[in-house]
Amino acid sequence: MTLCIFLSFCFSCVVHGQSAKSLSPDDSPINTLEQLLLASAPFRRQPSAAHTVRKHMQMMATVESESQPKVGIKDYTGRFGGTEKTEETGYGQLEKDSLEATSGKSATRWSIHSERVQGVAKELFGLIGGLDPYISSVSNADGPIMQAIKEKMDSTNWDALHEEGKTMFSYGPEMSTDPIEAQTIKMFTFMKNAQRVLEIGMFTGYGAAAIVEALPEGGELVSLDIDPYLKEWVGEVMSQFPDGKKHSVEVGPALDSLVKLPADKKFDFVFVDANKSEYRRYIEILLERGLLADGAMIAVDNTLYCGLPYMPEQYDSQPKRRGFGEDVKAFNEWLAGHPDLMTVMLPIRDGITLVRKGL
């Protein structure tokens, strides 16, 4: 199970760039691997937009935290479009040739060694590639606010917004929680019976919408994000729904916002998903300031960070991520050894670690 989810995640990273809610672009069922590849085409990563990050990197270098010296903390960089290579055509000759070469092969139908290898590879491809679409097809926890956010996110031209100087960073939909992760966060919110929730790192608010949809009457979600444009973007959608009133956004570097939150209003559930290099400080401030209710739960996103925490450097195909990978690794070890926190990591998408205050 774990291996399947892990392999599925890797496959998603390499092929999809983001999970798809629909079975195929036109919602027709997928019966063949050829259909699977075609269905995944719209979700594949666009050519790199990393060059657009640079001007705002300079600006962000001046953002200082009031609560912690910046030594050892890396500035947020926004989207990684694939730092060393640009994948111009995700679905091309290679995929066509591979499908043709393995046509009719299966893990059980072979007569020579090479056929057997091809058959096993094809079955693995189907098992991995078919997993996300299947899980999506039998999950239905996404509500109307989530759907509205996703629709707007998918139809927004993020590269253009960044070129026009509206967003602080270069963004892409792959930076959002995907439908399965967001629905999982929604279920966690229900399971915790959370009244007051904090999200650190909001982007388009897909995860925020999931949380809001699970909050009871009088419940409250506070999201922290550094980019003022996102507050406006998300607010426009939330304002269309009565439950949207449960949501508020604090703009600014999370390390600064965290020290300004009122200490007497404790959180039952926290979703951590901003600058990976600052994760440890986020948790430390929550503990130092007593912002967590007794038995509070924290869900921390991207704790597998594309596998970098356990894969050696020699396998890096995007070396610019390595620094964040090392920080996530150090964070995971710090968390696992913390005397007051109980921790379990789940292999969902890029890894979600559940943390409970109290052992």
Ligand SMILES: C[S@@+](CC[C@H](N)C(=O)[O-])C[C@H]1O[C@@H](n2cnc3c(N)ncnc32)[C@H](O)[C@@H]1O
């Ligand atoms: C991965 S996205 C969050 C995704 C979101 N949780 C969701 O459910 O889709 C990370 C967000 O963190 C924000 N961010 C990055 N560094 C930050 C910082 N130092 N303080 C506050 N927000 C930050 C970015 O602007 C971006 O919107």
